[in-house]
Amino acid sequence: MNAPESDNTEPERLDFIRQIVADDIASKKNGGKVVTRFPPEPNGYLHIGHAKSICLNFGIAKEVGGTCHLRFDDTNPEKEDTEYVESIMEDVRWLGFDWGDNLFYASDYFDQLYDWAVKLIKDGKAYVCDLSADEVSEYRGGWNKEGKDSPNRDRSVEENLDLFARMKAGEFKDGEKSLRAKIDMNSSNMNLRDPAMYRIRHQHHHRTGDKWCIYPTYDWTHGQSDSLEGITHSICTLEFENHRPLYDWYVEALGIHHPQQIEFARLNVTHTLTSKRKLLALVEGGHVSGWDDPRMPTISGMRRRGYPADALRDFCAHTGVTKFNGMTDLALLELYVRGSLNKTANRAMVIIDPLKVVIENYPEGESEMRQAKNNPEDDEAGIREMPFGRELYIERADFMEDAPKKFFRLTVGKEVRLKNAFFLKCNEVIKDDSGEIVELRCTYDPETSGGKAPDGRKVKGTIHWVSAEHAVDAEVRLYDVLFEQEKAGDVPDGEDLMDTINPKSLEVKQAKVEPSLVKAQAGDSFQFERTGYFCVDAKDSSPGKPVFNRTVTLKSGYKPKPAE
């Protein structure tokens, strides 16, 4: 049964949660079984933070031969929808995880939850309260203010039973009554000051339809759902720490299987929002094209952007699991994205900001095919041919008239190598009336076809190019961070979050791409040499007319000194 993970790298240190799990297995707690769960509320799209939770829960289960459930925590019909259910399932699968038959919905437990609520009423541990939401809040007191008992706290069991049944039957309006647990109105933990178990909401539920008009709260649902499913380790984020006593109270009051809730720090990434509310505002405000806009930190956005699933998994695995609320550098995510793509993405030559080059000693009207490796990291990727001719485009940034010493691209009177082709020398710069460079007159050395000069002379720089005659126009979308501040969404008082959006987060260019790219399929990733990794946008491309998304730039080793 032991997985043949002979992939023995190092004596992998366990994080504190995996340590607890390992200890529990060793002590045969829960019969040595491990069952975890990923429990999203279907009220939005999954984002990078959820990816971490998915990797943790499914990852642990996989590592120890346990199982991990996917459960939709659909207790609040107001905000939930099947649209979200479907996207969540797609995202979890895309990330590479499989819940098998273990797909659950908290709404499947509504009947059981109702029966258990009746049991608590009978046990004198729950009561129907007539207070309005505002009154409840007032009665609850505050951190330094005592709570006051609800006037209905000592209602008889019979009356509670009757009222609760009538709540369910729809006799009351929204907010008119609620069912509360009878715990302690003076607890130092606010969650224990008689928390609500049921609220009245005459609302259609995406799964139970109009069967219910009372809906259980998160607290009254979560632990019991875990219990019903035989969850052993209920892993959640830090903000639920104060809820654990209540979680424990409910399962103890019911005398049912008691899973262990364990909290870890939520993932924060620089320049990245992980607040569902704020992401929703971006979408609804039209500041991005949708939940899957390639700038969004949603799983669907990152997928469309071209981030490979294994990069996301690696990233999550390397951010660690602790109770320390930190901020992880976006550079780490990009490291794994580049690392994955470097191994798998075929290379291509694309000129994003073209400058025309005319090779004066190349015969007019002729052209030839040059060979290029598809991926120097992977010999099996093979080679391809690309046309070369008298007129080329090179990247405008690869030429400089008055170049500093450390600039070893093209400049007047000096040679560079055209990748996969010849040495090229610039002789003359042609400008328009405004002084802008419009064309370079150059000569090439036909003897340097292999990339080396027979006389042994060296060039320092190698630049990419594309044949002007054969190149194809294609739309290229350059993405940058949505928020320039490291702590995205940290808006000073009185300012609007939307005003802090990076105006340059999207730049659209018409690029000159090598002809082979016309055949690129939606979702394909490429490395545009010396530029970055790009993928074919899955939504806006059409056959023969790809649109490219910049996934991430290449690291740039050339940093012009701002100093004079």
Place this chain on the structure above:
RNA sequence: UGCGGAAUCGUCUAAUUGGUCAAGACACGGCACUUUGAAUGCCGCAAUGCGGGUUCAAGUCCCGCUUCCGCAUCCA
């Protein structure tokens, strides 16, 4: 002012549970190599929040302080 958490290189994490010169990765800087200023390889940089105490020995134990995070939805 209450309760619950958390503090280790710039960042994220380690440290045999009291025992060498506090380790790794990212970032940053440098060098080598290179038909991508990429990748790769090597080198460097840099930390135990503060103050006491216990001990031969403290990042680890004790006491006090400081700072940060979360919590007063019929949200999750």
